[in-house]
Amino acid sequence: AALLHTTAPAASTPIKNVVVYGSGLMGSGIVQVAAQNNFQVTMVDLSPEMLNKGQGYIQSSLQRVARKKFADSETQQQQFIDEIMTRVKTSTDPMAPAESADLVIEAIVENVQTKRNLFSSLDAVAPRHTIFTSNTSSLPIARLAEATAPERVSRFAGLHFFNPVPQMKLVEVVQTPQVDAVVVDDLVNFCLALKKSPVRCKDTPGFIVNRLLVPYMMEAMRLVERGEATPEDVDTAMKLGAGYPMGPFQLADYVGLDTMKFINDGWFKEGEGLAGKELVSPSKTLDELVKAGKLGRKSGEGFYKY
Ligand code: NAI
Structure with a gap:
C-alpha cells in the first residue's frame, strides 16, 4: 500500500510539441518564435478567420526578418519563411492537439472564466507530463491552475511574454506556491531555447515589470x-x-x-x-x-x- 503513495522525484520534461491557444497579437508572436527555434507548434483559435489573421501576423513578421537576412534573394527569403512554417500547424479544435502536447501556452482573451474553462477541459485530455502555462498579464496564475487537477497544479506556471514577442527579450516565469521546481527549470530552459532572457518571480499582481x-x-x-x-x-x-x-x-x-x-x-x-x-x-x-x-x-x- 505504501508504494501507491510513493511518487518518483519529478523528472525534467523534454519539450518538443508546443500548443499555443490564441492566435492574436501575443499568441502569434509566441508561435513564430517557437517555430523559428525548431519547436513543433500548433496554433489554436476559435475560427479559421482568426487563425488566418494569426498566420498573417507571422508571415509579415518573418518577411521582415527574411529581408534583412537575405537582402539579395527573394527565393532565399521565401525558403527561409517556408522552412519555419513547416513547423506550424493550426487547429480550431482545442482538444486534439493537447493529446500530444509537452507544453501548453495559453494566450486567449483576458477573462478568468474563459481561461479556466479551457484549462479544465485540456486537463482532461493532456498527458500527465504536459506542462500548462498562461501568458496572462493581470490574472493570478493560481486562480487558473485551480481549474485543473492537483497533479497538474504542480505542473502549472505563468509564462509572461512581452509585446512585440519577436523583439522583446524578456519572459517572466511565474511561480505559484505549488509549482514543482523542476517544471520551473524546464520553463526557464525553454525560454533560453527561444533565445529569450527569462526571469523568475512569484505569482503577485503585475509580476515584476x-x-x-x-x-x-x-x-x-x-x-x-x-x-x-x-x-x-x-x-x-x-x-x-x-x-x-x-x-x-x-x-x-x-x-x-x-x-x-x-x-x-x-x-x-x-x-x-x-x-x-x-x-x-x-x-x-x-x-x-x-x-x-x-x-x-x-x-x-x-x-x-x-
Ligand atoms: P488578442 O485579442 O490579440 O488575441 C486573443 C485571441 O484569442 C483572439 O484571436 C481570440 O479569437 C482568441 N480566443 C479567445 N477565446 C479563445 C478560446 N477559448 N480558444 C482559443 N482561442 C481563443 O489578445 P492578446 O493581446 O494577444 O492577449 C492574449 C493574452 O496575452 C491575454 O491573457 C493578455 O493578458 C496577455 N498579454 C497581452 C499583452 C499585450 O501587450 N497585448 C502582453 C502580455 C500578455
Whole structure:
C-alpha cells in the first residue's frame, strides 16, 4: 500500500510539441518564435478567420526578418519563411492537439472564466507530463491552475511574454506556491531555447515589470492632473533624464489605455496587497480618454494623436 503513495522525484520534461491557444497579437508572436527555434507548434483559435489573421501576423513578421537576412534573394527569403512554417500547424479544435502536447501556452482573451474553462477541459485530455502555462498579464496564475487537477497544479506556471514577442527579450516565469521546481527549470530552459532572457518571480499582481510600470504611468497621469507639467515635458524628462526609450505617456498609448485602466482598476478593487492603495488610485484623465474611445495608438488617439 505504501508504494501507491510513493511518487518518483519529478523528472525534467523534454519539450518538443508546443500548443499555443490564441492566435492574436501575443499568441502569434509566441508561435513564430517557437517555430523559428525548431519547436513543433500548433496554433489554436476559435475560427479559421482568426487563425488566418494569426498566420498573417507571422508571415509579415518573418518577411521582415527574411529581408534583412537575405537582402539579395527573394527565393532565399521565401525558403527561409517556408522552412519555419513547416513547423506550424493550426487547429480550431482545442482538444486534439493537447493529446500530444509537452507544453501548453495559453494566450486567449483576458477573462478568468474563459481561461479556466479551457484549462479544465485540456486537463482532461493532456498527458500527465504536459506542462500548462498562461501568458496572462493581470490574472493570478493560481486562480487558473485551480481549474485543473492537483497533479497538474504542480505542473502549472505563468509564462509572461512581452509585446512585440519577436523583439522583446524578456519572459517572466511565474511561480505559484505549488509549482514543482523542476517544471520551473524546464520553463526557464525553454525560454533560453527561444533565445529569450527569462526571469523568475512569484505569482503577485503585475509580476515584476507591470507591478513597477503601471503605478509609474499612473503617477505620471496624476502629476499632470495636479498641473505640475505637461505630458510632453514628462515624456522628454523620462527619456533624457532616466534614459527610458519612451516616456510614460507614449508607453501608455502604446500599451493601450483600455488595458491600462483594466489592469489598474482591477488592482485598486482587489489586487493582493494593492486594493484601495493610493499607488493604484484611478486617474480622471485616463477614465475620460477611455470613455471617449481614445485608447492610444490602436485607435489613432490617446494622450497623443497618431
Ligand atoms: P488578442 O485579442 O490579440 O488575441 C486573443 C485571441 O484569442 C483572439 O484571436 C481570440 O479569437 C482568441 N480566443 C479567445 N477565446 C479563445 C478560446 N477559448 N480558444 C482559443 N482561442 C481563443 O489578445 P492578446 O493581446 O494577444 O492577449 C492574449 C493574452 O496575452 C491575454 O491573457 C493578455 O493578458 C496577455 N498579454 C497581452 C499583452 C499585450 O501587450 N497585448 C502582453 C502580455 C500578455
